[in-house]
Amino acid sequence: MTDSPVLLDLTDGVATITLNRPEAYNSLNIATKELLRDTVHQVAEDDAVRCVVLTGTGKAFCTGQDLKEHIELLHNGGSDALFTTVDDHYNPTVTALATMPKPVIAAVNGVAAGAGASLAFACDLRIVADTAGFNLAFANVALSCDTGASYHLQRLVGRAKALELLYFPSTVPAADALELGLATKVVPADQLAAEVGALASRLAAGPTVALGAIRQSVVYAAGHSLEESLELESAMMTKTGATADHQAAVAAFVAKEKPVFEGR
Numbered sequence: 001m002t003d004s005p006v007l008l009d010l011t012d013g014v015a016t017i018t019l020n021r022p023e024a025y026n027s028l029n030i031a032t033k034e035l036l037r038d039t040v041h042q043v044a045e046d047d048a049v050r051c052v053v054l055t056g057t058g059k060a061f062c063t064g065q066d067l068k069e070h071i072e073l074l075h076n077g078g079s080d081a082l083f084t085t086v087d088d089h090y091n092p093t094v095t096a097l098a099t100m101p102k103p104v105i106a107a108v109n110g111v112a113a114g115a116g117a118s119l120a121f122a123c124d125l126r127i128v129a130d131t132a133g134f135n136l137a138f139a140n141v142a143l144s145c146d147t148g149a150s151y152h153l154q155r156l157v158g159r160a161k162a163l164e165l166l167y168f169p170s171t172v173p174a175a176d177a178l179e180l181g182l183a184t185k186v187v188p189a190d191q192l193a194a195e196v197g198a199l200a201s202r203l204a205a206g207p208t209v210a211l212g213a214i215r216q217s218v219v220y221a222a223g224h225s226l227e228e229s230l231e232l233e234s235a236m237m238t239k240t241g242a243t244a245d246h247q248a249a250v251a252a253f254v255a256k257e258k259p260v261f262e263g264r
């Protein structure tokens with residue numbers, strides 16, 4: 001395995017982005033944040049990518065900010081780098097992750113803490129190993145929440161529960177995460193790769209433009225009025241109605257066959 005802190009595999013339309021600092025529980029130092037940001041943008045813009053999976057190696061999914069590097073910067077006059085990182089790294093990464101016009105899955109192989117939890121919450125689906133969990137650790141280090149936690153967390157669990165999880169950080173085990181709505185599905189750890197692989201393959205074989213339009217419509221509607229949301233729905237219907245996949249689906253329906261989608 002390469003020693004790159006972020007790995008990218010593109011197979012059959014599925015781009016798998018893997019955080020690869022297992023010895024540091026996939027925490028995010030500057031080099032990792034830069035590469036993750038650039039990789040997420042790369043797959044967002046690549047038409048060959050029809051589904052994205054975000055995961056980690058080793059025992060953790062991602063434990064957020066690398067606090068060892070953080071302390072070194074605090075003590076050595078590098079504090080500017082600590083607080084520009086939100087605008088330079090975290091915000092561009094989570095924006096691309098949450099808004100790209102294709103499905104995104106978090107394969108949560110281990111603990112997802114701080115910004116790591118935030119990244120998982122920005123994905124459409126969170127398939128979680130039964131040994132994993134989530135921890136909104138920000139308050140424990142006397143910091144506010146970032147990487148979209150304020151936006152996505154309350155949409156998953158409601159405002160009151162979001163504040164509770166942020167005020168009193170503790171690890172939410174997989175089973176509790178499922179009950180709260182943080183996890184889409186919990187599977188035995190040794191079945192995570194197979195479960196996510198099957199789901200990603202199914203999504204990658206789907207009508208990508210339509211799935212992207214659905215994703216963007218739902219995100220847009222969360223912050224806009226009914227009238228504005230209906231306008232976007234109309235525009236997205238026009239867009240998807242002009243795709244080759246729509247024509248293929250209608251023809252297959254009439255012929256009583258299963259459609260084959262090309263993602264265009």
